[in-house]
Amino acid sequence: MSEGSRPRPLKEAARITQMLDLVLGADRFDHVPVNVIDLALEYSRHVAPENPVHEVVERNIPGCVGALVYSEARPRQWAIMYHADQSVGRRSFTVAHEFAHYLLHRQLIEEDNRFDGGAYCDENAIVRRDGSGIELEADRFAAALLMPLHDFRRQLPAKVRADFEALGRLAKRYGVSLTAAILRWLEYTETRAIMVVSNEGFAHWAKTSDAALKSGRYIRTRDTVFELPPQAFAVRRDFSDAALTGVMHQAGVWFAEPVHEMCIRSERYDLEITVLQFESDGPCFQEEEKASDVFDHFMRNG
Ligand SMILES: [Zn+2]
Numbered sequence: 001m002s003e004g005s006r007p008r009p010l011k012e013a014a015r016i017t018q019m020l021d022l023v024l025g026a027d028r029f030d031h032v033p034v035n036v037i038d039l040a041l042e043y044s045r046h047v048a049p050e051n052p053v054h055e056v057v058e059r060n061i062p063g064c065v066g067a068l069v070y071s072e073a074r075p076r077q078w079a080i081m082y083h084a085d086q087s088v089g090r091r092s093f094t095v096a097h098e099f100a101h102y103l104l105h106r107q108l109i110e111e112d113n114r115f116d117g118g119a120y121c122d123e124n125a126i127v128r129r130d131g132s133g134i135e136l137e138a139d140r141f142a143a144a145l146l147m148p149l150h151d152f153r154r155q156l157p158a159k160v161r162a163d164f165e166a167l168g169r170l171a172k173r174y175g176v177s178l179t180a181a182i183l184r185w186l187e188y189t190e191t192r193a194i195m196v197v198s199n200e201g202f203a204h205w206a207k208t209s210d211a212a213l214k215s216g217r218y219i220r221t222r223d224t225v226f227e228l229p230p231q232a233f234a235v236r237r238d239f240s241d242a243a244l245t246g247v248m249h250q251a252g253v254w255f256a257e258p259v260h261e262m263c264i265r266s267e268r269y270d271l272e273i274t275v276l277q278f279e280s281d282g283p284c285f286q287e288e289e290k291a292s293d294v295f296d297h298f299m300r301n302g
Pocket of ligand 1: 101120125134
């Protein structure tokens with residue numbers, strides 16, 4: 001299938017979102033998250049009666065979080081597999097991601113011999129949402145389907161800073177993990193915020209809001225080792241209520257400006273999630289540009 005003829009992830013997610021709003025009501029998230037397993041089974045039977053997703057099953061797939069596989073026999077029957085031992089919230093995003101591969105990429109997966117009997121997706125692609133190509137498309141679909149932006153923004157407006165109470169409430173509303181809810185928030189927030197996922201004081205990965213990135217505030221974890229500062233809750237192993245509420249650190253602890261830090265530990269995954277939030281405005285490249293304009297002016301006239 002050519003790039004142009006492939007249904008786009010957001011368009012496809014919007015189509016299903018509209019359908020669910022129509023059937024279940026626009027206030028459906030007040031009652032229940034998307035039941036993505038039932039949706040994958042029913043919707044695929046509707047759009048491709050010959051080649052549906054005929055089961056969604058838990059399997060032990062070492063090194064993978066989820067997979068979309070097909071039968072040898074034709075007409076193809078498809079199955080979504082999720083790796084054992086995932087929380088219900090993680091499982092939901094995993095199944096939505098594989099459902100996206102089914103809707104958007106199944107022809108490619110069948111025809112391209114880079115895929116051997118199916119698509120196998122790892123933690124980087126699904127949990128961190130850090131894949132490219134069809135992995136990125138599947139993540140965009142999954143996030144849009146499970147956490148529609150119009151609803152999410154109403155719950156947590158773009159200019160509002162977040163606490164774990166609000167983020168936890170949203171994770172519950174959409175039936176996803178806390179990490180997935182925070183990643184969604186970081187996509188649209190106009191506040192300057194960073195999430196760091198760490199273990200034993202070292203960052204595994206981090207994600208930055210656009211506003212933070214534009215002001216030069218981010219944490220690099222690719223091809224480098226980032227050690228959290230000794231004052232961080234995760235390093236002090238302080239996972240008390242004080243860590244959940246957070247504390248304001250002075251300039252020099254995390255960055256060259258003060259930052260609010262809060263931290264929560266996941267025993268299940270043996271990880272700490274730290275959320276850093278800066279004061280609203282703060283340093284901005286615009287000011288540097290202005291400064292250089294003034295400098296140019298002096299140079300020209302001096
Ligand atoms: Zn994938």
